[in-house]
Amino acid sequence: MCGIVGYIGHENATDIILDGLRRLEYRGYDSAGLAVLNGSGVQVHRAEGKLLNLEKEVFRAAPKGEIGIGHTRWATHGGPTERNAHPHKVGQVLVIHNGIIENYDKLRKKVAKDTSRVFESDTDTEVIAHLMDHYLQQGRTAFEAFKKTLKDLEGSYAIAVLHEEDPDHLYLARCGSPLVLGVGESSHHLASDIPALLPYTREVIFIEDGDYGILSTDKVELYGEDDKAVTRPVKHISWDQSMAEKGGYRHFMLKEIFEQPEAVSQTLTGRLGKAHKEVILEGMEHLMPAKGFPFEKVYIVACGTSYHAGLVGQYLMEGMARIPVVIDNASEFRYRNPIIDKKTLVIAISQSGETADTLAAIQQAKKQGAKILSICNVIDSSIPRASDETIYTQAGPEIGVASTKAFVTQLTVLTLLALEWAGRTGQLKKADLEKAAGDLKRLPQKIKQVLDLNDEIKELAKRYTEVRSFLYFARGLHYPIALEGALKLKEISYIHAEGYSAGEMKHGPIALIDKGMPVLVLAPKEDATYEKVIGNIEEVKARGAEVIAVASRGDKAISERVEHVLYVPKAPLFLQPILEVIPLQMLAYHIADHKGTDVDQPRNLAKSVTVE
Numbered sequence: 001m002c003g004i005v006g007y008i009g010h011e012n013a014t015d016i017i018l019d020g021l022r023r024l025e026y027r028g029y030d031s032a033g034l035a036v037l038n039g040s041g042v043q044v045h046r047a048e049g050k051l052l053n054l055e056k057e058v059f060r061a062a063p064k065g066e067i068g069i070g071h072t073r074w075a076t077h078g079g080p081t082e083r084n085a086h087p088h089k090v091g092q093v094l095v096i097h098n099g100i101i102e103n104y105d106k107l108r109k110k111v112a113k114d115t116s117r118v119f120e121s122d123t124d125t126e127v128i129a130h131l132m133d134h135y136l137q138q139g140r141t142a143f144e145a146f147k148k149t150l151k152d153l154e155g156s157y158a159i160a161v162l163h164e165e166d167p168d169h170l171y172l173a174r175c176g177s178p179l180v181l182g183v184g185e186s187s188h189h190l191a192s193d194i195p196a197l198l199p200y201t202r203e204v205i206f207i208e209d210g211d212y213g214i215l216s217t218d219k220v221e222l223y224g225e226d227d228k229a230v231t232r233p234v235k236h237i238s239w240d241q242s243m244a245e246k247g248g249y250r251h252f253m254l255k256e257i258f259e260q261p262e263a264v265s266q267t268l269t270g271r272l273g274k275a276h277k278e279v280i281l282e283g284m285e286h287l288m289p290a291k292g293f294p295f296e297k298v299y300i301v302a303c304g305t306s307y308h309a310g311l312v313g314q315y316l317m318e319g320m321a322r323i324p325v326v327i328d329n330a331s332e333f334r335y336r337n338p339i340i341d342k343k344t345l346v347i348a349i350s351q352s353g354e355t356a357d358t359l360a361a362i363q364q365a366k367k368q369g370a371k372i373l374s375i376c377n378v379i380d381s382s383i384p385r386a387s388d389e390t391i392y393t394q395a396g397p398e399i400g401v402a403s404t405k406a407f408v409t410q411l412t413v414l415t416l417l418a419l420e421w422a423g424r425t426g427q428l429k430k431a432d433l434e435k436a437a438g439d440l441k442r443l444p445q446k447i448k449q450v451l452d453l454n455d456e457i458k459e460l461a462k463r464y465t466e467v468r469s470f471l472y473f474a475r476g477l478h479y480p481i482a483l484e485g486a487l488k489l490k491e492i493s494y495i496h497a498e499g500y501s502a503g504e505m506k507h508g509p510i511a512l513i514d515k516g517m518p519v520l521v522l523a524p525k526e527d528a529t530y531e532k533v534i535g536n537i538e539e540v541k542a543r544g545a546e547v548i549a550v551a552s553r554g555d556k557a558i559s560e561r562v563e564h565v566l567y568v569p570k571a572p573l574f575l576q577p578i579l580e581v582i583p584l585q586m587l588a589y590h591i592a593d594h595k596g597t598d599v600d601q602p603r604n605l606a607k608s609v610t611v612e
């Protein structure tokens, strides 16, 4: 996720900005830049790759000034190149931005029509600078032009802006992306996150969504959504640097679990239409005509957690769009001599975009004539580059080795695909699609409600730190979530855990059950197999199992049958996997944390598996 830093005061802005960017490195980025302003003009430096490259540029011609902005960019629109790095300068306006401007294409056309403008980057951000310049040219003051620009923007953003001829003011705005303000002595700092502020001040103001304003050395002017002046409280931060990087959480994994409402919301941004009544997937036109579904089958390839997302995708695509879907571990696919040809669409799912087996599977599939659609979280990584088209999840960088927010955003994209295709195959009518889009729009809110289970799960987890084994079972669409829950637990707590389809229990695994064996069961009331799952619960209980059920809110009856119930909000069936996996992530996390394992970097595992 991009990092923003801004400074106005009486010290050397370049040093403060570079230091702030270094302290935001943990957020992940692939290019960086800064702009520093003084009475005689602005100096801008940008560089691809690590901050070291930017530092080399800066040291060659160290910019002097007491006001500046800096940015580390996690590419979303346009590759990780120098020309796409921020700040973007148009006329006298310099902009850095974190988030996604949903209507950037429309805005680009708007400014390009009025004037003869040249866009120098592929980013959604550059349009902000063009718009503000456009309004300046109409005779507005810098602040008026800034305000008018904000009114045009749809999507999410944290923005910092400089005006070349105004070294006394720094402009800021926030809508859906993080932005905090540090209050120093005769200085103000801006940042995406607290670690960048800590060496300079511990007094911070959390800018709220819809706020915008102007900073000078000794004054903060903030305005709310209704353009009225607002005052936000100054808070004292006592965290140390490492706690601050994790947003006050003990581990990145927990932070990332809590980032899931935002990650899903970002992944949906621009994909539900303006009125949130349709599904729009950019790039689909490169794979298929406007109507119909031209492939005979879909073949999903992925590894680990991404494979589990693929299993849910298979249920959704077959169930909703009635398109045949085959799925395989990428490591098996490549040696299977799979039956695919140009009538097959291969979907490769990968958080990192670098997994060697998945990449090899793509190459194999291409040789056999298939088209490749990838679902990936890292722009321009190897897998998107090898694919015909990519749909990016917008989870932001995931630092904990155990995948959490990347998984739920993969599920979100697969759900969007299944819905879009169900429209194409005529399995869902316009009204059904409108309803589903509305349900998706409300999903981040439901995820927030599931996160409220955290304290309850933390307490519950204490019971299981010493167990040797854990079983997870479920049916249908929920079965891959049982697999994922078991994978999370074994990865980070080193407790042996297995996921099974509930119907398979009596074909072998039930032999494992004896007194006190923990069994987690996904038992959503709305599912057609609910009664059968209850039957499976009775079977394991009769053999002494201790059962935790993940159930639908309001299902009181289930609490009489099991030792513990974790209730998740009611939701349409196709969204339940996303809600159900969250308590399982939290259970794995807290068991591991109570045990004292290295949660973020479990033994023997790597974040990106680039070898076979």
Ligand code: F6R
Pocket (backbone or CB within 6 Å): 303, 304, 305, 306, 307, 349, 350, 351, 352, 353, 354, 355, 358, 401, 402, 403, 404, 491, 607, 608, 609
């Ligand atoms: C588990 C996990 C791994 C990855 C797998 C594939 O928490 O993260 O199982 O899912 O290594 O990685 P990607 O998605 O990067 O291809």
